[in-house]
Amino acid sequence: MDSDEGYNYEFDEDEECSEDSGAEEDEEDEEEDEPDDNLDLGEVELVEPGLRVGGERDGLLGGETGGLGPGGGGGGGGLGGGPGPGGGPEQEEDYRYEVLTAEQILQHMVECIREVNEVIQNPATITRILLSHFNWDKEKLMERYFDGNLEKLFAECHVINPSKKSRTRQMNTRSSAQDMSCQICYLNYPNSYFTGLECGHKFCMQCWSEYLTTKIMEEGMGQTISCPAHGCDILVDDNTVMRLITDSKVKLKYQHLITNSFVECNRLLKWCPAPDCHHVVKVQYPDAKPVRCKCGRQFCFNCGENWHDPVKCKWLKKWIKKCDDDSETSNWIAANTKRSRAALQRYLFYCNRYMNHMQSLRFEHKLYAQVKQKMEEMQQHNMSWIEVQFLKKAVDVLCQCRATLMYTYVFAFYLKKNNQSIIFENNQADLENATEVLSGYLERDISQDSLQDIKQKVQDKYRYCESRRRVLLQHVHEGYEKDLWEYIED
Incomplete structure (x- = not known):
């Protein structure tokens, strides 16, 4: 489709997407008169x-x-x-x-x-x-x-x-x-x-x-x-x-x-x-x-779902329904119609990336536990409690970025191609790359020799991620204000 030239959503034939997806009666008669x-x-x-x-x-x-x-x-x-x-x-x-x-x-x-x-x-x-x-x-x-x-x-x-x-x-x-x-x-x-x-x-x-x-x-x-x-x-x-x-x-x-x-x-x-x-x-x-x-x-507050910026409630509702419906029929569609197979490929491209970030967010508690252990290790290397708080901040930013990226794929799935959508795709790709780099930094083993180096890299990267996330959201909301976005009615 023309609307997806900025993406390459080729995938293996076996690639699938699924979602896991409250007194007495007489006396009472007298009282009822008032x-x-x-x-x-x-x-x-x-x-x-x-x-x-x-x-x-x-x-x-x-x-x-x-x-x-x-x-x-x-x-x-x-x-x-x-x-x-x-x-x-x-x-x-x-x-x-x-x-x-x-x-x-x-x-x-x-x-x-x-x-x-x-x-x-x-x-x-x-x-x-x-x-x-x-x-x-x-x-x-x-x-x-x-x-x-x-x-x-x-x-x-x-x-x-x-x-x-x-x-x-x-x-x-x-x-x-x-x-x-x-x-x-x-x-x-x-x-x-x-x-x-x-x-x-x-x-x-x-x-x-x-x-x-x-x-x-x-x-x-x-x-x-x-x-x-x-x-x-x-x-x-x-x-x-x-x-x-x-x-x-x-x-x-x-x-x-x-x-x-x-x-x-x-x-x-x-x-x-x-x-x-x-x-x-x-x-x-x-x-x-x-x-x-x-x-x-x-x-x-409007729809009761988890906060889903930048996608609107209308499109998120359609997306959730589509995920529920297509998860049971995608194999049949792929096997029976060539035209539907192309639509299925497009859907699975966005769905897989949506689900990847969702799965990462589900390990949030595990990630916080790992970072807490690293913070304790760093304090044993002569760093104060205040000095190691950058790691928790980095995890906060990482989770925010993953949540935003997750919903950008829902937004992009219904977005028609135009000049503004190309800018959006570039912002999305930039934020995604920076988020993965930040995630890699947080997964590294920390030694005394690399302590200051990793601290500087983590701080620089999460600040960059914060900045790019803000730019992406501001651009999408500017498009809402100026009516720049056109949608594919799926």
């Missing part, structure tokens, strides 16, 4: 703070309190669907964000409910259901609430209008001494052992508890649990769940499901994608910018 501003979700007793109770996205209470700070290093911004601002990591300090624990998110959710309740004056648990129906968009809820058709609104949200609750309760009042038959287990109990929602359907507390536990723990349902009665779509409120569930783990899981829904619906919030992390990043405005969690994970 709006309840307190949500029981905040009163759950925590159990096993380190336990991951849901899927990967389930939040957990506990952890460090995040601080307001600039975006983490690692590249420039503006990698969303449209052109992004130029510059590298030095220009990202204006992107402010906050790292929060799930407990802080819960407090934020309760505050949001309280703000709405100051206007509409409903029980907090009903307001939470209304907000959830509108994806926590307060403005949309307010607009619908005051459009004059409250009955339609409450019906859409599957809740009973709080103003009609007292009349419903009077219609369903029975003597506490009278026995009733549960319509689930068909056992007879005193009326006091039964409870239900404002729809009037009552079941024994044991069946309620088992029903809610199954919905929460096995089906992962939180905000959409409906009344157990056949054909009834009235949703179970939070206070009812917390009153009828006795298992603290089930309560915690329910809290996580509600909190997770709040985060997923809020465009200013994003869970950290690290598997064992329970923090949430809160930004002032959503954008494809780098953010760093308290756990150390740096990711793109």
Whole structure:
């Protein structure tokens, strides 16, 4: 293809690419006459703070309190669907964000409910259901609430209008001494052992508890649990769940499901994608910018992938999907069509280089351990702790360069040939050569005779790598600003 004249992607026939690639009922009735501003979700007793109770996205209470700070290093911004601002990591300090624990998110959710309740004056648990129906968009809820058709609104949200609750309760009042038959287990109990929602359907507390536990723990349902009665779509409120569930783990899981829904619906919030992390990043405005969690994970706020400068989210998403699809069908394509074989060769050229840098990054912890040992050896040769810190700095730069190079091959795969793409290829090749030289320096054995020489070479080379990486990123972002890049729609 014309777009790849600057590359030589010949390969052996056997070359392949693969990717490895969360009180009594009567007393309660009296209390419900007034709006309840307190949500029981905040009163759950925590159990096993380190336990991951849901899927990967389930939040957990506990952890460090995040601080307001600039975006983490690692590249420039503006990698969303449209052109992004130029510059590298030095220009990202204006992107402010906050790292929060799930407990802080819960407090934020309760505050949001309280703000709405100051206007509409409903029980907090009903307001939470209304907000959830509108994806926590307060403005949309307010607009619908005051459009004059409250009955339609409450019906859409599957809740009973709080103003009609007292009349419903009077219609369903029975003597506490009278026995009733549960319509689930068909056992007879005193009326006091039964409870239900404002729809009037009552079941024994044991069946309620088992029903809610199954919905929460096995089906992962939180905000959409409906009344157990056949054909009834009235949703179970939070206070009812917390009153009828006795298992603290089930309560915690329910809290996580509600909190997770709040985060997923809020465009200013994003869970950290690290598997064992329970923090949430809160930004002032959503954008494809780098953010760093308290756990150390740096990711793109827009797409949630590892920070991927200089390629945009759109192209990275297509690339990941292509890698997943082509890894299973590449052999069949190569064997059956000559035209597809040429496309496969081109894909494997970029994929192999992408994967090479990815594999190198996966040995990052091993490399840091090796360098730490070398730093200790150098201190035994009369060098101070301060004097040997250049080695750690060199590894930091090496890893940054490999991450950048890895994503340049994704960017290049979709790039059409023009004069600017030639400049990009030259910058890419220069950075790649310098990165490999730096890697070679760090792998050498260190003796007392070569100590000062290797220190000077390593320092000179990592400074050069930093400079070339900055030049490459600045050029790509300049192309975004000036609309210089043309893409191959794969």
